[in-house]
Amino acid sequence: MIVTIVPVVQPYEWGDTTFIPSLLHQMPDGRPQAELWFGTHPGGESTLTDGTPLGDFLRDHATQFFGEEQLAVHGNDLPFLLKVLAIAKPLSLQVHPTTQQARQGFSDEVTMHVDLPRDQWNYKDERQKAEVLYALTPVTAMCGFLAPGPLVACLRQVIPNHLETLFPFLLTEESVNESELIEQFFKTLYTLDRERLASVLGEYRKRLETLEMDNETEDGRWLTPAGIARECIELYPEDPGALAPFFLNVLHLSPGDAVFLEPRTLHAYVRGHGVELMTNSDNVLRAGLTRKLVNVPELLKTLSFKPHPGDFCPQVRDDANRITVLAPTDDFLLGIFDSGEFCVKQRDTIELLFCTEGAATLTCGETSYTVESGSCLVVAAAVAEYHLVVDGTLFRATVPG
Secondary structure, three states: OEEEEEOEEEOOOOEOOOHHHHHOOOOOOOOOOOEEEEOOOOOOOOEEOOOOEHHHHHHHOHHHHHOHHHHHHHOOOOOEEEEEEEEOOOOOEEEOOOHHHHHHHHHHHHHHOOOOOHHHOOOOOOOOOOEEEEEOOOEEEEEEEOOHHHHHHHHHHHOHHHHHHHOHHHHOOOOOOHHHHHHHHHHHHHOOOHHHHHHHHHHHHHHHHHOOOOOOEEOOOEEOHHHHHHHHHHHOOOOHHHHHHHOEEEEEEOOOOEEEEOOOOOEEEEEEEEEEEEEOOOOOEEEEOOOOOOOHHHHHHHOOOOOOOOEEOOEEEOOOOOEEEOOOOOOOEEEEEOOEEEEEOOOOOOEEEEEEEEEEEEEEOOEEEEEEOOOEEEEOOOOOOEEEEEEEEEEEEEOOO
16 A cells, blocks of 8 residues: 655744745745644644644554555554754754653653643653754754863863853863763853853853854854854844854765764754654654743753763665665664665565655556655555656655564
8 A cells, every 4th residue: 555645844934944844845925934844643643635643544454565564563543743844043952862761751741741831841742853954955054062172171161261260160170071071060050040041142242253163164164153143143132042053063065975973962953954754753842042931950860971072873775776864763763765776675664755846656556656856645555566767866764674
């Protein structure tokens, strides 16, 4: 069984106005269209072309679509969510919990769920949230804390006076655990009273205005730390997260690069377009660049403060000649069919096939399906094999076999 699904557009304010409409062959209406969702997430569930919710359909045909093995592991719902991101402004700084943290956090808070609206919950389910982003255009992101040496060098540029007065522990020559130093820095910054924080951000803004720093863009393709910082301080002038470009690693992804965001890693996407595959979870703890809840004590429990530069994922060609992105998670598997012909055999689980460029033709037995840019097929585990002719780019979302 193979069906076509209709995605949901999420009009978040940080989205751009043209990329997703172009992908869907629609005219822009001037409003931001930030994300395109393919999956069963209740916050934006895809449907079949007749309007049937995808989750209902899959539950009614669970054995055919998931296969017995995956049903036993993940149950009768998609364990992943496939997205397109169209990023014009920085997303919130955020971190996702591990499975153990999510289960414990959800259990600890469950009694409060009756009285608190859902957007005030720290943990909305019991699942970890891992994600991988594959760049379609140049993407700027922030991911993982800088090591103390580079951190001090960056802070000297933008808050030299407050570095000496508020963070003197960073300047010690004693041998101190790096993670403990970074945690102390983060905790100090995020627990400043309003007056001291305003003083820090005031110095920061003035230094950004007067320093002869790098250009705001690199090669016209990516934002530099200075470029990110100037956007952040204008959008969030009272937020300690505005300093993030100088305490996190700034990553530049070229089209075709993929980065894995493991749980406990502080990160934010800043600009660009990409395909994201993630665990079907709502567990997001925010650390700034947002008007949503920021729970500092919970952040301190969840974050990993180990310096971490963000890992670009290796990519290999498998037996079917498709590219597989090697992300270290069992929740999902991202693959890419570039232009060419492919014969896919020995299948045993569900797949989403999503076209971002050109078109593809899938043939199964006597039946053929055309997939144009912006469209997505769901292929059942019961389909033993199929043949693909791709003239463009086709993404595959599934779970490890």
